[in-house]
Amino acid sequence: MILTRILALLLALSSFSMLSIPTAQAQNFSLAPLPYPHDALAPVIDERTMQIHHGKHHQAYVDNLNRAIAASPALAGQSLEALLAQVSKAGDAVRNNGGGHWNHTFFWESMTRPGQGGAPSAALLAAINRDFGSLDQFKTAFRTAGLGRFGSGWSWLIVTPEGKLKVISTANQDNPLMDVVAERGTPLLGNDVWEHAYYLQYQNRRADYLDAWWQVLDWSVVSRRHAAAVK
Numbered sequence: 098m099i100l101t102r103i104l105a106l107l108l109a110l111s112s113f114s115m116l117s118i119p120t121a122q123a124q125n126f127s128l129a130p131l132p133y134p135h136d137a138l139a140p141v142i143d144e145r146t147m148q149i150h151h152g153k154h155h156q157a158y159v160d161n162l163n164r165a166i167a168a169s170p171a172l173a174g175q176s177l178e179a180l181l182a183q184v185s186k187a188g189d190a191v192r193n194n195g196g197g198h199w200n201h202t203f204f205w206e207s208m209t210r211p212g213q214g215g216a217p218s219a220a221l222l223a224a225i226n227r228d229f230g231s232l233d234q235f236k237t238a239f240r241t242a243g244l245g246r247f248g249s250g251w252s253w254l255i256v257t258p259e260g261k262l263k264v265i266s267t268a269n270q271d272n273p274l275m276d277v278v279a280e281r282g283t284p285l286l287g288n289d290v291w292e293h294a295y296y297l298q299y300q301n302r303r304a305d306y307l308d309a310w311w312q313v314l315d316w317s318v319v320s321r322r323h324a325a326a327v328k
């Protein structure tokens with residue numbers, strides 16, 4: 098008799114969890130592992146910075162995004178890109194933490210071991226030359242955008258809706274996919290100029306971080322994004 102009741106209770110519990118799991122999963126974003134070891138970007142970006150930046154900062158954006166969506170059921174079941182495209186309606190918690198999640202995922206995927214990043218594809222280099230004059234002039238524009246961002250934010254290379262390459266910067270965790278930014282476009286690369294991205298190693302020397310960062314930029318990834326964006 099007792100065993101029967103326990104079995105019935107277990108069945109009830111399992112059917113309850115089977116019913117509730119799909120909804121919970123649909124709302125949950127998760128933190129992917131880094132695509133390389135934490136020390137892979139050293140000496141440009143040190144291991145400790147990568148551990149804290151990925152394991153603490155990025156994890157917190159993911160956790161807070163999931164909390165924000167759990168608190169607003171109307172937002173559930175949408176892709177991150179769909180949420181960002183209409184982020185003006187989703188509220189500041191999704192703007193800050195959804196942006197933080199998307200930006201950092203994109204950032205990790207943009208980097209590789211120092212010296213392993215190759216060079217821009219012929220098509221990307223041609224577009225850079227067309228819209229900036231030269232690769233060096235593009236790098237100067239990107240550096241200026243990163244240095245000129247007061248406080249926390251990101252610098253970006255985007256393809257505009259007209260198909261031109263352009264350097265922009267955004268505040269906080271905003272990005273070019275959001276309907277709240279001044280200039281939208283398809284991001285090809287982004288650099289994190291929050292102090293947490295470089296302070297342990299570079300302290301207040303943001304310019305040194307920006308100059309060293311080119312050594313870990315993976316041009317093959319940026320070139321693939323460019324090919325997809327202009328197709």
Ligand code: MN3
Pocket residue numbers: 150154201289291293294
């Ligand atoms: Mn960051």
